[in-house]
Amino acid sequence: MTQSFKQGYAVIVGVGADLPVTIDDATAVANLLRNSSRCAYPTEQVRLLTAEEANATNILSALSWLADVTGKDDTVIVYFSGHGMETPDYYLMPYGYNLGNLQGTAILGSTFTQHLQAIQVQKLLVILDCCHAGGQAEAKGAIKSPLPPSAITQLGNSSGRVILASSRKDEVSWTGQPYSINAKKKYAARGFVHASIWLSSSFP
Numbered sequence: 312m313t314q315s316f317k318q319g320y321a322v323i324v325g326v327g328a329d330l331p332v333t334i335d336d337a338t339a340v341a342n343l344l345r346n347s348s349r350c351a352y353p354t355e356q357v358r359l360l361t362a363e364e365a366n367a368t369n370i371l372s373a374l375s376w377l378a379d380v381t382g383k384d385d386t387v388i389v390y391f392s393g394h395g396m397e398t399p400d401y402y403l404m405p406y407g408y409n410l411g412n413l414q415g416t417a418i419l420g421s422t423f424t425q426h427l428q429a430i431q432v433q434k435l436l437v438i439l440d441c442c443h444a445g446g447q448a449e450a451k452g453a454i455k456s457p458l459p460p461s462a463i464t465q466l467g468n469s470s471g472r473v474i475l476a477s478s479r480k481d482e483v484s485w486t487g488q489p490y491s492i493n494a495k496k497k498y499a500a501r502g503f504v505h506a507s508i509w510l511s512s513s514f515p
Contacts, residue, residue: 318385319352322373326393326406327362333392334361365406374426386434395441435472
């Protein structure tokens with residue numbers, strides 16, 4: 312019988328809407344983590360939120376769930392695939408965001424960071440696949456951005472916490488074929504398997 316990685320937990324988000332490929336990418340990541348011959352995370356410990364389910368309330372609730380159910384010996388992956396924006400405040404843009412009401416419909420970067428800080432585990436991997444290329448209406452004074460500055464400041468100083476972003480603020484993050492995870496499945500699989508080895512190993 313295949314042994315599962317019982318210390319592994321994850322919240323995987325693919326917003327969809329004007330970026331439908333993000334749903335495919337998030338689903339591929341969740342399936343890879345649950346795959347018993349790959350990362351072997353218990354199915355019930357991987358929460359997948361896509362399309363309508365990937366709204367701000369559900370995302371923050373899932374992050375709170377991670378904080379509640381995990382302990383210091385557990386490991387966590389948080390994956391978000393969608394838009395990021397600075398106005399100048401940073402926001403992650405979940406399903407159903409409204410540019411006229413970002414505070415009520417999007418996730419403030421500092422709020423996202425606070426939820427990550429509440430997850431008291433030894434190993435936390437945050438992957439932000441936030442494209443700031445086309446497909447999103449422009450808001451006055453807004454800059455598309457892939458990474459919350461507060462996350463870099465707060466989590467970058469912590470041992471065992473890694474943040475991966477698809478691009479820097481001055482770069483674009485391509486989407487669609489041939490750039491999706493499904494189109495590069497073997498490379499994504501290698502990366503996540505290597506990441507799971509790091510997450511399941513002990514620090515020296």
